[in-house]
Amino acid sequence: MPHDEEWIQEQKRVDYTVGKMKKEKEELLSKVRAVRGEAQEIRNTFWEDVTVNLDEPDDVVETSASVRQQAELLAERERSYGHMEKNVKQLDRLIYSPYFARVDFHEEGETSEPIYIGTASYRDEDEYLVYDWRAPISSIYYDGVPGPVSYQAPDGRREGVMDLKRQFLIRRGKIEAMFDTGLSIGDEMLQEILGHHASTHMKSIVATIQKEQNRIIRDVSSNLLFVQGAAGSGKTSVALQRIAYLLYRYRDSLHSEQIVLFSPNQLFNHYVSKVLPELGENNMQQTTFLEYAQARVGKALKVESLLDQMEESLEGKTEHKETAQIKGSLEFFRAVEDYAKKLLEGGIIFRDIRFKGETIISKEDIAAMFYAYDESYSLPNRFQLVSKQLLKELERISKEERKKPWVEEEIELLGQEAFLAAHKYAERKMRQNRDDFSGTAYEKEFLARKIVNRRFSSIRKHIKQFRYFHIRAQYLDFLKKAPEFVRGAEGPLDAKTRAAFQEGWLPFEDTVPYMYLLDLATGKMMSSSIKYVFIDEIQDYSPVQLAYLRYLFPYSKFTMLGDLNQSIFGTSGRPQMELIKDIFGEEKAQVVYLTKSYRSTAAITRFTKEILQDGEKIEWFDREGALPVVAVAGSQEEAIAKITAYVKKLSAESNTVAIIGKSRKQCEEAYEKLREELDLTFIEKEYSGLPEGTILIPSYLAKGLEFDSVIVLDVSAATYHDEAERNLLYTVGTRAMHNLVLVSNGPVTPLLDKVPEDLYVEE
Template identity: 25%
Template sequence: MPAHDTPNPLHHERTHLSASRAALRAMREDVEALDIKDVTANWVNAAVLQRQMDDRIKALADLSHTPLFFGRLDYLHAPGVELAEGAEGERFYIGRRHVHDADGDPMVIDWRAPVSQPFYRASKKDPLDVALRRRFGYTGGELTAYEDEHLMDPAEAAQTSKLLQAEIERPRVGPMRDIVATIQPEQDEIVRSGLSGSVCVQGGPGTGKTAVGLHRVAYLLYAHRERLARTGTLVIGPNRSFLHYIEQVLPALGELEVKQATVDDLVAKDVEVRGTDPATAAVIKGDARMAEVLRRAVWSHVTTPSEPLVVVRGSRRWRVPAYELTEIVEQLTDRDIRYGAAREALPQRIAHTVLVRMEQAGEAPDDRVQDAVARNTAVKAAVKAIWPPVDPAKLVLRLLNDPEFLAAHAEGVLTADEQRAILTPKPARSVKSAKWTAADAVLIDETNDLVARTHSLGHVVLDEAQDLSPMQYRAVGRRCTTGSATVLGDLAQGTTPWATASWAEALRHLGKEEAVVEELTAGFRVPREVIAYASKLLPSISPGLTAVESVRETPGSLTVRESADLDADVVAACVASLAHEGSIGLIAADARIPVLAKALEAAGLPCLAPGEETTSESRLTLVPASLAKGLEYDYVVLDEPAAVVGGEPDERTGLRRLYVALTRAVSGLTVLHASPLPPQLARPGAAG
């Protein structure tokens, strides 16, 4: 549509919003009115088409409190048209999904479309042929304000958008929401990076790395929908609470097909995880060297034939000497294929050798004869003896139960002490009775892949990646060997004993060494005062890492206070925080959670557990420090930092856990302590 001014802009924009909502409603009604009986030949096709239609109807939902469009671009010239003197420009409204009128003309352009990109990238220095960028402000779903930038007007100075700032700082209640209206240029560059390449995003608290990863998935599905529909996409998070927190972002953008899982969900399919490892054992089991131990153990089952094979067909006997069988086995082992695939090929290779003998004797066997020979009882027996089947869970169980078996395959890989550390104290009798740990499930998954190739997806997003072990990286990497990955994390927030030391190392284990590493250092959520306080820990937990520079100036956002009656003061701080709009998180060391839960109950303050935010009217969540990663609350009350640090096996991990807890607030943070603060926070300059 041509760009031109109107005498009453706000009225004009509200009129366009109403017309766009009506057009979206008509699009939805058109889909609902379709009769699948006219276009399907059988019930299978009907079921598939009905599911597609149901998804389309959901994607066309008009959410009353979600703006249908949030911006407008007035181009100086029509995009994609060769510039000509006097050529009229075009106007586009930018929103979460495409909307067109009855004639098919666009009323709202999807934010992912190429024509929408200048909304995020255009600037005074590089206006990208945009004469006007207009942002819209909403209250309760109603359009109430607008703000203009005349990018080609030299008389108008560049300034920070107040509507943009207000949207970034809008209080948070419930699950994570999309940031489609507030994507920054450096974030947009990552979001729109191509499907063929993998990207690793290092981002401190509040830099939007999780949102960037999710929006990149939405963009890739828009740009490569057919390909990703075939190959699939997956978002991997650290725990179920985190996945509950982010699960509404992609559906809000109209993407309903992306699956979400934890690493444990991916690997714990063959066994039930009921046990836990000591930290020492977990670190060793998660070490990449275990892949070599497992490889040796799997292939140790292949034996060198010592007896010739005799195949009887009718009145003839066909003999394959042991040395020829050995040559076949060596050829298969040299091919670098999966154990199971090689085992399936072995009977056909033997049968082919027999067919050569038949042809030399003047017979003319065909493929049916070869298949019959491959199924011959003698051939089956030989294959079972030479190349027996391997049960991955049984193999791992034997490795962890049998010191001699482990020593035979870990020689030169694991030390004697390391071998003793991973042996099960009380050997289990069977796979079902074993108390498998999360690390054991990853070992079984690795073994499964040695036997049969793991299915690869088109794209995988891995969030909070800094906490994965090398073996867990390998498990994720197996699921995108032919696809790409978006890796998200913050080295300073690594809180597992096996946390990643560098992204180069992590990407090597993931099998994505070619991935581009991007660093986000501009903070948009956590107030400057809060992030500066938390950053005092960086020299101790991640030396050399760039501290986040927050763009948010929120005076009085940080309070650090010593308490003589900690439980009572924590409850009082929660009451004070609830006087503000938005969500409240009370974060404490895991061991303190039962005590604080009783104190809140006694005070008549209902609270939620992480992940329950959408199931209750309560705005207060009681968060164990171990589950705080990736979550955000408008106001945070942090209980006893020393207890958070002391709840971890070593000081560095404890300080990293504290860094996570300190950076969950997006409006205000209150830190209460009875014990002395860690010395890093008690240094001059700390808030008092």
């Protein structure tokens, strides 16, 4: 198809830019080969170029300096090589697609200048051929329309006129689409991008960032930024672009390891893992609340996951629901503080320190040490001081222990290597002390100390880790006394917890109060270097979890992202934003609403929004597609047959087809039948990666993900019967980008009763 002159000129400009990039890449590759060769040469000849002489103290110092100098030379070459390799990868990305936009801009009295915007800056001598999307001037592309515009430059606000706004879709150095637009971001570009298949990794959205999303990305003044966004509104993508922007804006003072993202599960972590590297940035720290909790609690107790609790809830096991709500409240969190303050006066429960079945330091003696300190000493300070005292006492005990018969018996069993080391020690001691008698006493002293030290090493480790503090018993004591501190906390709050401790696990609802009590007593584990904390799926966090994160990161700025319509784990009854402001304070708190959904076709968004009570707030992007299908079956066999037929049909036009069940148990039952007919992967836990093709996945693991086609396993009244499951059904349906099928084994759930019949096809 012939192109107009404008298109031809733009393609020439792409060719020129790509040509410059390819030339620079070749030069860089040549340097990479040279530096890599130098580094290999240094490795091969490392010890040949080092002077090794250990005869005299001065020689040892000289040898150490020589080794260090050679190691530093190698490290410098490897750093240089790594930096150049990173630049080559960035050039590869730019050669494939050098930029995605052009804005023509001029200030008063000046001529209009074309500014090309891409995922990274590219400079040829003194001229910018491409501006990074995060550069100050690039904001006019996202926020402005042709006409008067302004942007915040490092030296102040700049004003001018945008004469042209043009968008490109460039692949392999060729322009595939080009649009001039008067909108913030033209619908044509969005249609082009959103019409593609889903991927097993989230994609960067820098070419299609909307004005309201750009506001979130470039916000640097808020201490707390809360993003309430509809399903598919780009919340997570915006969070990742925001991280990339912050790393660019504060590149001299902020590093990726100073940013932490709390995400819903490991599957999700894998899904988003490529976004930042594609933008030339290192990934931030990624974790889940469960991972953090397990590291803090240690290996002695297995922490119950939110997913395990969700599975119990979906299977109707709700006998501890009221207790869990009390333990998840802000009042309960503050009750832990009140209880810990009382421990300053007495009541801490210690363990005996035992060796070979005998108590060597009693818990009463430890308590006497602990409470001998002045009341002005905090609990963590006392633990530090008591541990030092205990280590000194252990050293005294170990000297006595060396004289005991069991040590003599173990000496007899030692190997030749130990006796050789003992003999060398004895010779050195005799030279130092000018002893004329036999070194046998020194040898025996050396071996006895070695044996006792080895046997005492685990006790030392336990003392340093405050294991003499009986945290489980202390927490159970708190639960017994909790009604003194918490209104309405009647009944046995410790029954489930006590049984769980005996079986070696920590219930989900006890995790934060348990960790908080441990932290208040012994000191918290946190990184003061963290400057930004991002929390995704914030609607699934209880008040105690949010309060605990605030306690862990008191000096960090927070970005929270969520959708209260997807609160599939239930809420505490109080508006979440109100709770968050209570915990974090009102100062510099900003709430941004993203109401437009871009993930799904208009047909799917129109359908899913009607599932909600207040879905009228959700807008859809005008991308047409097939109406959702509600397929009713008369038996389980017929339902499985319908699912199988739809998978085969949709697989022909989709990279990813997800069959989403309500619970893991429901998925397990379906898997046994579906696997006979279909090639599918059952994702039942936090799978490390997301495969292409057909997957079977429970609802709570699908949160945050998107798929070309979604088949809801069973939307019958028997499965989705509770009003509280409305949000869950909405969440499941909104995972679909292009096709949505809901299969019902028997009468359809009443949660779909209010969906207008013209918004779906019934089969």
